[in-house]
Amino acid sequence: MDLIFFLTGSAVTAVIAFLISKRSSKNLSKAIQNEALVSTSNTEDQLESLMDALDLLPIGVVVVDLKLGRKLRNNAAAAMTGVRYVDILVDQAVDEMLETIVTSKSSERILEAVAGTTRFFKIRGQAIDQQKVIVTVEDITEKSRIDTVQTDFVANLSHELKTPIGAVAALADSLNGETETEVVWRLAERIVTESHRMSRIVDDLLDLSRVEFGGTEEWSDVDLGSVLVEAVGTNQHAAKRQGLGLSLTGSAELLVRGDRSQLVSVISNLVDNAIKYSEAGGVVRVEGMIQGDEVVVTVTDHGIGIAERDQKRIFERFYRVDKARSRATGGTGLGLSIVRHIVLEHGGSIDVRSEEGIGSTFMVRLPRVTKQNKETVLDQTGALA
């Protein structure tokens, strides 16, 4: 009896056809079974290829038949994050969505879950008909991160420039009609300081855009050893003033291809930061070494360190971990983003390892120029000529 319920349209047609031709009942039941098998396997095949296709989607898809109580989910929906407890929370949000869909036809919510970093998921539910509901889950962490970076950049840029401009305007206003020489002198001094600050920010921004859109025409083979010596040399005085030791170790033949002055500014920026965020009595270590095909430079300090949640963001323009402190140290908030752009432009990478209260290590990796690949470059040039 059960079998009848599973018959599909074509099987029913076959039954009717057989009834009309009045064949024997034995043949009839066999034919029904055959037809039922064929149509079941057809539906299953279709379902399987549909599921295969759904499995390839980067978003999670859950289709629910409320009447049959059956739930189909693609791979992405079954394991959205790879972190079990976050997957469970996503799953729970999907179930809650199903409940709301019964009353309202479509619904949408953002789920926020902390797994190392905060992740965001957009969960959308839509009723297909009276009984079927589809829920999609999309990981929008990266998208919302980019949104935040953009809004932060605009807000920060206007703030960073507005502050000195406002100060200059106010100072100039006070200067107007001021007769006492000493006050005039003091106000003028402040105007100069604020103007310098503005000009530093604009210079840094220009540097950044130059690096972002810069070419490689002026590149040559650069001995990174001498770059390290120069960068450390320019910061020696600042380190001494802060009561810090500054050490440099490096091996010979640290040859890379690039723009020398930009590379000096990378190392110098990192050393400058290390000094700023260290306390007196500490040591800042700069080390250059060869690791396989790469030249690796590390700048290590024993300063205040950077919290894990900030580590990913410090390379953004104007991102500051501690606003009050960075302003006191006179930074423009652009240093590290310039550093990162230069390193990436040179085909390298930059990483930070840091622990609060222990210190930070910035590691720059650049492709090394060896005799062998130097010859290849020459060959190619020759061929072009």
Place this chain on the structure above:
Amino acid sequence: MDEIRKNFHNDLESVRAEVIRLGASLTESIPRATAVLLSGDLEGADYLVQADDEFDGRSAELEVSCFEILALQAPVAADLRQIVAIIKIAGELERSADLVVNICKAARRIYGHDIDPMLRGVISKMSEQAQKLFAATMEAFEESDSAKAAAIDDMDSYLDSLHRQFIQQIFESHSKSKIDLQVAVQLAVVARFYERIGDHAVNVSEKTRFIVSGWVRERGGIDRYKARVGDRTGEIFLPRTES
């Protein structure tokens, strides 16, 4: 599955699923509370404090569901162990969620005070370890993995050592006048909260071992008591006669 017991097994499965969900919420709330504490996020603190009411409600409902199963289905053997253990686990989860709330409340009390970077570093580590412990504990429960559950106790000893290290660090920071007495006391209490969360994770994992194999922790106290008064199990309710 036996058709007669189908409803019963569905009920059992749904209380298990709710334990897993509560565990996931709790695991996720630990790093949240730490972020609230380290960034002085008062709004985030309010959110977590309010979310605890829902958690309490859900764990109370879970217990009621278990009582209903006990009363209506009279489970035996492994099923009985499962229900009894879940009633206890519900309590452990609820208490751990309260500790997360306590961290947020401490964040409110020390709002506006700077925390020494050294202390921040250890707080982050404790939070990470407490979260790892609960994630592993809930996985062991979900997979009924007795071996994984047994490993939780060892993982907890690292959290305990971080707790000791943190207290030592508070003394050092305080002696260098890097930290207010009020903040020092609050932070010492916060460290205790993380350490307690770890202990609750160990308790939950012991219940998982109980579900899987009927294992119960050796009770040193009971043994000592018995050794002192002599093992009089079974005599206790007999009337004493003077001879």
